[in-house]
Amino acid sequence: MPEASVLSVIYDKLNSHFGDLHWWPGETPFEVMVGAILTQNTAWQNVERALDNLKAAGLLDPQWLYETDSRILEELIRPAGYFRIKTFRLKNFLSFLCSHYGWDLEKMFSEDLWLLRDQLLSVNGIGKETADSILLYAANQPIFVIDTYTRRIFQRHGVIASDMHYDALQTFVMKSLPKDVPLYNQYHALIVNTGKRYCRTVPRCEECPLNSIGYYG
Incomplete structure (x- = not known):
């Protein structure tokens, strides 16, 4: 499956599971x-x-x-x-x-x-x-935030290599997705919630909304 399609599948599954997360919290x-x-x-x-x-x-x-x-x-x-x-x-x-x-x-x-x-x-x-x-x-600028959860989830589902560094991973994601601030915002929030709840150091794959697309460990 092309990388862009994989990222879209991951987004759709997580978005369907969690809904709009309204992240990042802050009044100003x-x-x-x-x-x-x-x-x-x-x-x-x-x-x-x-x-x-x-x-x-x-x-x-x-x-x-x-x-x-x-x-x-x-x-x-x-x-x-x-x-x-x-x-x-x-x-x-x-x-x-x-x-x-x-x-x-x-x-x-x-x-x-x-x-x-x-x-x-x-x-x-x-x-x-x-x-x-x-x-x-x-600043509402179109840039994708990479964190530990992003790397872990994409590695475990075979989307990226284990040695991909921050800038390369960011470029890969931003080239694979539309340049859109709300999309980047929601996608990162979905990844954070998935990482905290399911894709832990010891993963809870059976409960994870991404279990249907495979786990590669």
């Missing part, structure tokens, strides 16, 4: 960006607690957050784990936002997709998955 683009940084190496429910703390403190504003003392910020985001490292990463990102775009998110979002991606990747503490999450979910 800035909240989405902060969440993308905080979710590194932790579960989303922990990020929600940290975001709730920032909301209660009235700090979900780029400049106010940047001007907040690091020790205060560390305590507010403590539920997200690695709070000192993540405070450092948030401050680095906010410094970038100030120096490059004067706190203007619309100006930032109007930047060329690949130029902005390169800029984000130059920020200490922002890797490819975080940068692409910011671009897709906050």
Whole structure:
């Protein structure tokens, strides 16, 4: 089966199973960006607690957050784990936002997709998955987010080779699917939910909505 057809079959089966997942949660683009940084190496429910703390403190504003003392910020985001490292990463990102775009998110979002991606990747503490999450979910740019679940699910169903690196896998997916922000958004959300519930380190294949298309281990 051609790769594009396989990806479409996977999408259709998962979409039929889960429905519209309305991912990524966040009331504002800035909240989405902060969440993308905080979710590194932790579960989303922990990020929600940290975001709730920032909301209660009235700090979900780029400049106010940047001007907040690091020790205060560390305590507010403590539920997200690695709070000192993540405070450092948030401050680095906010410094970038100030120096490059004067706190203007619309100006930032109007930047060329690949130029902005390169800029984000130059920020200490922002890797490819975080940068692409910011671009897709906050900036509404057509770029597909690759994560551990994406690689695992596509490998197990024989779609990709085990040694395919991030950029190659991203290019493969984006060439195989229509260039569409809502599609990329929903597809990634479907993959995340499948990975969490079924395609674990020890897989639950019998219950997985993809069991009919085979498991290659």
